[in-house]
Structures are given as C-alpha cells and as structure tokens.
Amino acid sequence: MADEIVNVNEFQVLARQALPKMYYDFYAGGAEDEHTLKKNVQEFQRIILLPRVLVDVSSIALSTNILGYTISAPIMIAPTAMHKLAHPEGELATARAAAACNTIMTLSFTASCSVEEVAASCDAVRFFQLYVCKRRDIAVNLVQRAEKSGYKAIVLTADTPRLGRREADIKNKMILPQLKNLEGLMSIEVFSDKGSNIKPNTNEIFDPSLCWRDIAWLKYITNLPILIKGILTREDAIKAMEVGAAGIIVSNHGARQLDYTPATISVLEEVVQAVGRRVPVLLDGGVRRGTDVFKALALGAQAVLVGRPVIYGLAAKGEAGVRKVMQMLKDELELTMALAGCPSVEDISRGHVRTDRDRLQSML
C-alpha cells in the first residue's frame, strides 16, 4: 500500500498485517454468518445524498453537544474490549487520541487498562461502559470508581445476556487475558487447552437476568446519566425513556451478538421518531466514512460512535493511528457538509438523504 493512507478502510488492511491472526479475527469478526456485519456497512451505501447548492459554506461548524459536553465533531469512540491486544499502550493511547481530537471516549468494562489508569492518562471526556455481572457488587464497585475518576456517564450495554457466537474465536481458540477492571474483585478462567475462554467466562460472569426493572437499581447506585446501548426497536426505545435513560445508543454490538438483526442505520429513524427528541439518540455500527456520519445525522442521530476503525488505527500506528482515523472521518464529514450545503450540523436535515423507504413510498 502507498505510504499515504487516504481512508479509514485502509487502516483495516494495516491492522491485519500488524496483528496475529487470532487477535485480528477477534476484532474484525462478527456473529455466525456475519450477515449483519456486512449489512451494517452496506445499508449506509444504499442511502443517497441530496445536496443543496448555493448555500454559503465558507465556514463549516462541526462541533456538537452531548449531554452538556461540547465535542469537536459528532463522532465518538465506542467501547471496545482489550486494546492492549492491538497495541502495548492499549486504552491509554486511545484516550490520549480522544483528548487530542476533543471527543468522548467510552471505556469498555473489558478494557485492558483500568478506569483509574485511563482517567489519569488524559483529560478527554470519558464515559464508562458497564456490563452487569451476576455479582452485583462488581457494578457498584466499578460505577463508584468511574464516578470518582471523573467519568461523565454510564453506558449500559443491554444486548449481551450471553455472548454471541463468534466462530472465528472458537476456531482460533481465542484467549482473553484477565480483565484489568476486575483486578482484586474477580478473576476469569484463562484456559489454555480447552478452546476459547470468551464464551465460558462471559456466560459465567454476566447476569442474563438483567432486565428493565434493574435500571431503577442502577439509577440508585449512581448519579451519573445512564445511556442504554443496544436498542434496535421503537418498543425498546420507549421502554428506555420510561425507565429514565438519559440517552439511547442504537447498536447491534458491531454485529457480534445476534446475527440477522437489522443494520443499525436502517432502524435509526424508527427509534428517533419514538424518542421524539426527548433524549439524545446515538448510533454505532458500520460507520466508515464521513458520508456515513452525515447520513446518520440526517436520520436523526445526535452523534455516532466508531468501534473497529479505532482499533485498526491503534493496531497500525498507536495513538497517532487513532488520531488519524478520527481526523479522517472528521475531514470527510466536513467536506460532505460543504458539498451538501450544510454550514453546521444543525443544518443537516432529513431532506438531505433518500432511503429505500423513501423510494418505495414515492412509488405508491
């Protein structure tokens, strides 16, 4: 590949070259047939842009506000596990890049650096992603530590009562190391000869009984706003608001949980309509281009989060790679806005995109 990296997808190629196959497959893979994994990207490509001309775009304002925090562009970092498998500096490098880009990083429960280490490494606005374990004291411990370390929100992942079936990890006998955030609280089994340890540990540790009424408990143990991640339907969006979620993340976990769920961009509008601007709706899954960010905003998302692109940047070039990934998406969004006639993110409207549903409706 030529020296100049010109888009986010090229980082995936570099990451594949840089990483042992087992780790690359862990990061890149999805569940079962990987149908949803492909759809997450393809459904963005089916949406057409409808630019407006003769708009003054001599200056473009990308910045936006999420739960009261101003960020430089509506592109945030999704929680993803184990960054030290991608780069020795792990989440510390990712967090520094988030700070340099003035965006929000969501630290994963299954990070390879602790909430405290990441908090000490940079002044980025940070959210903490929580899996609720059968041992509820672990959530109490982690949420309190996140609050004390200055994290600004809890992102509750709701789509993982069990682990999705990721066949590459099974074949590769992928082993996850100990979870840094659980040091002194609980250790995971690191089997070496019984196949991958991811599924047995997840199913042993995570609480499959977690349900809507537990949000009241979570709100009782923290003063931080709670965003619910993993919403794909209007019904669940309404329930999330009823239980007092401060925000919703439309997500299918990067297609790693239930295969044949819809591409996130294809259900975004349904969720946005159900929410009706009462709380912010964010989206992740398949965002690889500034045009994708634009499309998500046009369909009502307040911002997007990116998962794999960040890991690929980290694996290829450490902190600088993550910065470059975020900068490329930002630059592409800026150009898209200029060419579409949108001087600010508030100017991006439903009228700037045409979806399959619009095409069908126009034929009726």
Ligand SMILES: Cc1cc2nc3c(=O)[nH]c(=O)nc-3n(C[C@H](O)[C@H](O)[C@H](O)COP(=O)(O)O)c2cc1C
């Ligand atoms: C390697 C990997 C690890 C992930 N780990 C977590 C996690 O620990 N917690 C979580 O809520 N989501 C996790 N996710 C899902 C992401 O937060 C996000 O929903 C997804 O990556 C978005 O799709 P994208 O990778 O196409 O951007 C993970 C995704 C990947 C690819």
Ligand SMILES: CCCCCCC(=O)C(=O)O
């Ligand atoms: C007990 C370890 C579970 C790791 C799951 C991380 C994750 O959400 C993902 O890989 O996706």
